[in-house]
Amino acid sequence: MGANEDQEMELEALRSIYEGDESFRELSPVSFQYRIGENGDPKAFLIEISWTETYPQTPPIISMNAFFNNTISSDVKQSILAKLQEAVEVHLGTAMTYTLFEYAKDNKEQFMENHHPIHSATSISNIISVETPSTAPSSKKKDKKEQLSKAQKRKLADKTDNMEFEGTSHEKECFDFLVEVK
Known part of the structure; x- marks a missing residue:
């Protein structure tokens, strides 16, 4: 079987398996995202897998560059990607997108054990306190009136x-x- 036939079969399987799963997103017939963890979970992350023309004989491109992952340090992202690359090497030559997503789900806690959100609550509160009216320079702006439709x-x-x-x-x-x- 050629790479394109393998990809078509895997695409059909992924669509069937993840139908109705809000964590899965098909960006194109060769590019997929999966959110590991629930919405609001501080340890949730998003993995994007894109197939090359010769996938599955060659490794897919795995990325964590999505905006969703902005609070994850680059060290943690690199660690997750390295562990996923190890799994890719084991499964090279076979359909592995589902396997990689499931591997990430099964190992989420281990992957994120060193995760400390980049934007912590203390830094946000410090930013807010700097901008309070008592410390902001006084200006003679008119108070906005309530606008009626x-x-x-x-x-x-x-x-x-x-x-x-x-x-x-x-x-x-x-x-x-x-x-x-x-």
Whole structure:
């Protein structure tokens, strides 16, 4: 069997196996992504496998460059990729995409044992505290007024027809505007 026939059979098998699996994504007939771990799991990661023209006789291209993996250090990514490459060598010449995804799922905890998110909560809180109004330079910007949609303005106008207006200054401006428009 040629490489293309092997790829067609594996593609059909992957589509069948992962049908309805939200973690699996077919980017193209030769490129696939699988999310290892649940959404919101700090140790979740995404693996992308792309087949070369001569796959499975030659290794697929395995990547962890997806935006989803931005909080994972390059050392942890390299470690995961190295372990996956070892599995590739064992399975070279056979359909291995499913095997690689399952291997990653089975070893997720081991793969991510040295993972410490790059953007920790403390660094985010430090960034936020730097930008608080008490430390920010004072500027004479006008406070933004609440913007009403056309529908809200019409409703307000309908409610206030033939009535004296009571409300905030912004609502009064809207009321006056609507009265003029009518």
